[in-house]
Amino acid sequence: MADSKREIERKYEATDATRLPDLGRVAGVGSVAHEGVMELDAVYYDTEDLRLAAGNVTLRRRTGGSDAGWHLKLPVAEGVRDEIRAPLSDQVPDRLTALIRSRVLDAPVIPVVRLVSVRDVHVLTGDDGTPLAELSVDEVLAERLHGGDRTAAWTEIEAELADDGDPAFLDTVGRALEEAGIRPSAAHSKLARALAETGRAPEQGEAAEPRTAGDHVLAYVRRQAEAVVALDPAVRRGLPDSVHTMRVATRRLRSALRTYRRVLDREATRPLGTELKWLAGELGVDRDQEVLDARLSARLAELPRTLVIGPAEARLRIRSEVGRGQAHRRTTAALDSARYLDLLRALDALLA
Template sequence: MADTQREIERKYVTDRGPLPDLTGVAGVAAVRDEGVEHLDATYYDTADQRLAAARLTLRRRTGGRDAGWHLKLPVAPGVREEIHAPLSDEPPPALTALVRSRARELPLAPVVRLRTERDLRHLVDAEGALLAEASVDTVHAERLTGDGGTARWTEIEVELAPGGDPAFLDTVEERLREAGVRPADSPSKLARALADTGAEVPRAPAAGPPGTAGDHVLAYVREQVDALVDLDPGVRRDAEDAVHRMRVATRRLRSVFRSYGKVLDRRATEPLRAELKWLAGELGVDRDREVLTERLTGAFDGLPARLRTGPVRGRLHAWSDARHAGARERLLDALDSDRYLALLASLDALAADPPLRPAAARKPEKVLAKAVRKDTRKVADRVGHALGLSPGPELDVALHEARKKAKRARYAAEAAVPALGERAARVAGNTKRLTKLLGEHQDAVMAREALLDIADAAQAAGESSFTWGLLYGREERGASAVEAQLPRRWAKIGPGTAL
């Protein structure tokens, strides 16, 4: 079983021996000597150090107060999610799964051993509550790959107590700087060990400013591919909003491949679009349940108590839990599949060696603007067609199709913003607002279908279906209200609004 905590820390270079006196730091009532710990950590990575390149660390550590396996995932500078698992001989599957989008098919093996003598202090407030841990770490590093190599250094590490205010670290840093201590250049002990022992960690080449249409499109593609890989651990851990954000990245890639077929050869991108659609579908099973549950729960909670007949809350929870369990298992199976890894590898290959067409070498202003105009016209046509239909299933389908076209136009415009500026931003904003409105309509359609399913189950169990019917009627009225707003919103992207 793995557990997670947020790690907020700062590292400093020192050659001055003991920890500077921190008793004068605002809020610190005492500095408690916690003794010396002897830590022995072995870091694991692929042969080409893919984890280190992404600033991920996976280690097996003994000694100290938290012996075991630790996986650290970057969140922001100086902030990482630290996931712990019990001590074992081999990397635990619960942690290796979280780096699979990075390691792919390569095995994880020991790359560096760090032995640290830690002189630990606790900074506490007037009530004895822990504010931060400060330590002087004397580190001996040994590289376990290639020609080997060793290094030694001393550093100061200050880690904020769980739930603490990060601003406290600023106060501590002021005192350390006054004592002649400077921030470390390396973000982690592993990064310094690799650098000081001569290891070559792969780095992404620095991208120059986009110039051609192809440069702009590829910059957007690479951003979304990075998002897929970065979000993978969060999706596996069921982190808040991770599934939704990963699904959006798949949509953006599919949209940009379709919208910019004059830039990237569709013979190469269409197979990727099909695989991205598959992945989006796997992500969508759980995401759709989540959205529906939130919507129905909110609607239920908004009803007066006298209108809630029967065990409606329990019925809703049972419906949601049953769908969630199956969806999570299916999604994790997809992320563990060879098909998913093959998709990531294909996306990497396309980004590294893109199938460019002649228009890719042209100036972006005309090429990108033409693609955005084409997509926007399609949206206007779809909405215009839907406005001529009567309420009912045919209209529901037409508006859903218009929504998909609006999303594509939005993402095409987003990709064009760096080149076209405010003109593309305006289109992106208008199509985003239209998408949101059409999304509300589609949510109402899906909610009505769910309510019918729940009502059928309630009736079969001998329960009243009154509340479910009431909520169904409200969803019908909500959809009608959206339909009434469409003509005004359509005018924002209809004829006469070309880019």
């Protein structure tokens, strides 16, 4: 089994001489509880060429603390990630393996970095005792396990929003830290900093400015291909609107390949068009079920209550759950297929 949570956090630079401001004086804070110090030992996994890190995805096995286990973090927006967790085991859990397949394809994931963090934790709560955020000071030691042999050490401050908290509160905390001379971190994650300071890191620079018609077409095709890859985990997890959005990206890809035949290699794009049509069709099954469920529910809600006989809503809900389950299993089977992986490889080759 695996569970998930939305993680919203900010990171800040620190040194041994850094002192936290009085957090109890931050607007909205009623009290600050010192939760103590813990040691966290995490090994991060990736392919040899760091495909996960290149997409700002992290996969780790961590011991220590209250959430020991496997953690997969998927980017949502700047400073926002979905964290999917699974219990401790010797191998990467199958559920998490499936969620990274669109990025790693059939390449094995191996240990690349070990991070040992000594974490000093403070919990900020409101006047009514509601948790607002957790602020921790982390002393980090990074050891490269593959792709380098160096180590690195640093101290950082991490402010993580409590579940269902208001993101604006992190802005308030951030202003208090910056007024105390504490600056935001240049690295978006511990892993990114560890990779950069201990050996080879994936390239994260901006793409070159398109100059020719071919450059513009390839840039557009690349954006849609990246959307398909990034949306794959969301579709597998059954997140709202993910199937529709992935299907749109697939159809845009196919349209671009068909429209710009004079710019792109026809021998390479002709079979891709066929495979993209197949993928859009497979996604369409799930999407059609979504649309049908929404329409039936809306029509039922419009009827006068006197015309609704029996437990119509319950029956419709059961029918919807069965239909959605069947459609989702079919979609997942398509994403697990060799045909889908071949399509992703072909897109990589086209854009290489």
